[in-house]
Amino acid sequence: MANTLHIVADENIPYADEYFSHLGTVKKVHGRSLCAEQVAQADVLLVRSVSQVNEALLNNSAVKFVGTATIGVDHLDTAYLDRKQISWANAPACNAHSVVDYVFSCISQFAGLWQQLLMDGHSVGIIGLGNVGSRLQQRLLALGIKTKAYDPLLSDTSLPLDQLEQVLACDVVCMHAPLTNSGPYPSYHMIGMTQLQQLKPQAVLINAGRGAVVDNQQLLSFLQQRPQQRVVLDVWENEPQIDLPLLPAIAMASPHIAGYSLDGKILGTAMIYQSCCKALAIAPKPLANEQPLIPFEIPAHLTAIAGLSYAIKQVYDVSEDDRRFRAAMTAAAGDAALAGQYFDELRKNYPERREFSCYQITNSPQLNQQLQNWLGASGFVLAAN
Numbered sequence: 001m002a003n004t005l006h007i008v009a010d011e012n013i014p015y016a017d018e019y020f021s022h023l024g025t026v027k028k029v030h031g032r033s034l035c036a037e038q039v040a041q042a043d044v045l046l047v048r049s050v051s052q053v054n055e056a057l058l059n060n061s062a063v064k065f066v067g068t069a070t071i072g073v074d075h076l077d078t079a080y081l082d083r084k085q086i087s088w089a090n091a092p093a094c095n096a097h098s099v100v101d102y103v104f105s106c107i108s109q110f111a112g113l114w115q116q117l118l119m120d121g122h123s124v125g126i127i128g129l130g131n132v133g134s135r136l137q138q139r140l141l142a143l144g145i146k147t148k149a150y151d152p153l154l155s156d157t158s159l160p161l162d163q164l165e166q167v168l169a170c171d172v173v174c175m176h177a178p179l180t181n182s183g184p185y186p187s188y189h190m191i192g193m194t195q196l197q198q199l200k201p202q203a204v205l206i207n208a209g210r211g212a213v214v215d216n217q218q219l220l221s222f223l224q225q226r227p228q229q230r231v232v233l234d235v236w237e238n239e240p241q242i243d244l245p246l247l248p249a250i251a252m253a254s255p256h257i258a259g260y261s262l263d264g265k266i267l268g269t270a271m272i273y274q275s276c277c278k279a280l281a282i283a284p285k286p287l288a289n290e291q292p293l294i295p296f297e298i299p300a301h302l303t304a305i306a307g308l309s310y311a312i313k314q315v316y317d318v319s320e321d322d323r324r325f326r327a328a329m330t331a332a333a334g335d336a337a338l339a340g341q342y343f344d345e346l347r348k349n350y351p352e353r354r355e356f357s358c359y360q361i362t363n364s365p366q367l368n369q370q371l372q373n374w375l376g377a378s379g380f381v382l383a384a385n
């Protein structure tokens, strides 16, 4: 079967040619406007979260494998795919550390927040303790920060789980639940006015899961009543045409890029390549992806908290995402279609961002012990003494 497949791939899947071209022809498409005609002749379909993969798209095609280079699968009608015996795969955890880096960068944006979490016993609540939530929890616990976690679908975890009310009462509340509309705990609009009112007034709410897990209209009403509440949104209802009046009320805003580290994206491609080869019984070709560590220094005079914030902001400053996003939305001047176009363009042209684990702090032996410990716990690589 090798070299004969018709592969249709979202143009925003990095290294699709490098991975897939030995299997056949790779045709690039615009993911958001993908239509049935474009997949009619395809054997393999490779998508991102912006393509709805369902009966309407695949009914007249011979697609045998669908791969999504993402963690989330809410854009796939997996029941349909299973019924039609079309193999499919996502890329679990591919960009999970990227999302955790995003949360760390957000925490660094709020003056005094690291101090409160690291020194004053403040806590982080996590909604959805899967691949992202559990990695976030591990890094926070390694820093000595208290966490609470709500995940009603997990029965087996070594750490105790909490009620939603307890998680909402934390000082930082991070949402990492997938978007689901069915089952015993559908997440669609699970955070509405009632839950928002349970937040502490000084708390920070971060949604880096899926937009519609938070009811955006109720969020806007809530923020009109409580404008000082700090809310971070990476994901929005009805992307790319977000509710523009909500934006000024949001403390830190980004266009669904929490998982957009280069490392997470490449891993997503590699994972669906492996799954595709397995599903079609093709031997995968070995592809080296070893990247050297990036050397990085921290001014040795900094206190531990200042040093941690410095390191995070130097390698990934989410306020730059916020600035670009607001500028683009302002330039759209209330034109919803244009705003949607700019939202997608920001994502398509996202600057290269590497994960914390790609950076080696070369002068770490000269830093104070507390800072060394915190940098290591945050995911940075420390140079040997």
Ligand SMILES: NC(=O)C1=CN([C@@H]2O[C@H](COP(=O)(O)OP(=O)(O)OC[C@H]3O[C@@H](n4cnc5c(N)ncnc54)[C@H](O)[C@@H]3O)[C@@H](O)[C@H]2O)C=CC1
Pocket (backbone or CB within 6 Å): 071, 072, 073, 092, 093, 095, 096, 099, 127, 128, 129, 130, 131, 132, 133, 150, 151, 152, 153, 154, 176, 177, 178, 179, 180, 185, 186, 187, 190, 208, 209, 210, 234, 235, 256, 257, 258, 259, 260
């Ligand atoms: N903003 C971004 O760029 C990114 C967003 N995501 C989103 O984050 C979500 C989570 O990613 P992973 O942790 O890798 O997924 P996962 O599938 O490993 O874990 C999700 C966890 O959420 C739990 N969950 C399901 N419904 C819930 C509910 N109603 N309340 C609380 N918990 C619930 C599940 O039991 C599971 O443990 C993805 O589904 C995706 O939608 C993922 C990557 C990047």
Ligand SMILES: O=C(O)C(=O)[C@H](O)COP(=O)(O)O
Pocket (backbone or CB within 6 Å): 012, 047, 048, 049, 050, 069, 070, 071, 072, 073, 095, 256, 257, 258, 259, 260
């Ligand atoms: O992996 C996921 O799930 C995500 O949310 C991705 O970061 C989404 O990226 P796109 O597929 O929308 O480019």
